[in-house]
Amino acid sequence: LATVEAILRIPPSNQQDTQIMLHxxxxxxxxxxxLIADLLLLTSLEQNSGVKPFQPCCLNDLVSDLTEExxxxxxxxxxxxxxxxxxxEVYTLGNESQLxxxxxNLIANAIQYTPRGGYVSVSxxxxxxxxxxxxxxxxxxxxxxxxxxxxxxxxxxxxxxxxGLRLRSRKTGGTGLGLAIAQAIAHKHQATLIVESQVGKGSxxxxxxxxxx
Numbered sequence: 576l577a578t579v580e581a582i583l584r585i586p587p588s589n590q591q592d593t594q595i596m597l598h599x600x601x602x603x604x605x606x607x608x609x610l611i612a613d614l615l616l617l618t619s620l621e622q623n624s625g626v627k628p629f630q631p632c633c634l635n636d637l638v639s640d641l642t643e644e645x646x647x648x649x650x651x652x653x654x655x656x657x658x659x660x661x662x663x664e665v666y667t668l669g670n671e672s673q674l675x676x677x678x679x680n681l682i683a684n685a686i687q688y689t690p691r692g693g694y695v696s697v698s699x700x701x702x703x704x705x706x707x708x709x710x711x712x713x714x715x716x717x718x719x720x721x722x723x724x725x726x727x728x729x730x731x732x733x734x735x736x737x738x739g740l741r742l743r744s745r746k747t748g749g750t751g752l753g754l755a756i757a758q759a760i761a762h763k764h765q766a767t768l769i770v771e772s773q774v775g776k777g778s779x780x781x782x783x784x785x786x787x788x
Contacts, residue, residue: 578603613752617728620673620759629668629764634706635660637675638699645682653691656682659698665706667784669764677760677768680753681710681780689714689777701786708782716774725770726758 582596642658649656667674678697685695693713700707717725724730729751757780761768766784 610752613756616676617752617756617759620756620763623763627670629670631666632669632671632674634665634667634674634699634708637671637678638697638708641675641678641682642697644679645686648683649686649695652686652689654686654689655694656686657694657696659696661699661701663701665699665701665786667706667764667786669784673760673763677757677782678708678710680757681782684753685710685712685714685778685780688712693777704786705783706786708784709779710781711777711779713777716776717770717772717778718774719772722770722772726754726768728752728755 578596578600582593582600585593585596638658638660642656646656682695682697689695689712695710695712698707698709698711700709721730758768761782761784764784766782768780768782770778770780772778
């Protein structure tokens, strides 16, 4: 609103400043729109509304499709993105679009917080009766004291305490709800999402879910 008010005060002859500020309004509007959509999704997941019967989901296709989808983003960031999937198909019962969103959030985070020249790998393995999806990066890492809280809504690492590191900053354009949504989806699927990380070395987010058709 402040930006709009400033635009209204710009003389009609100064079109260049108007265009610059209109782009700012568009960017802010999109950010708010994404924030509202994420909050609505998170609320829906936590209230278990709109329940639909789970269907068999092929995790091989999910991991492969997402790796391909994020490849352009990784190339633009000068990051090597790879995936490893088994030759046999691994299934879990669930909501495919929600599982897609969960793993998508993990990959997006990994790319955003990995410096240029680093790598991100996504792997799928089957262990006993569990399917395990791991997203590993060589990013900035997460301090041990913060690892239990990163799945909270809008939680930020103390930037001053860790050399200016922030898990969720305006530079990434995120809403600060990505990991909270991922954890809510995992809970809805009776799956487990954990993180292992070292500052300056990278992180591994691992999802354990039950296999079956």
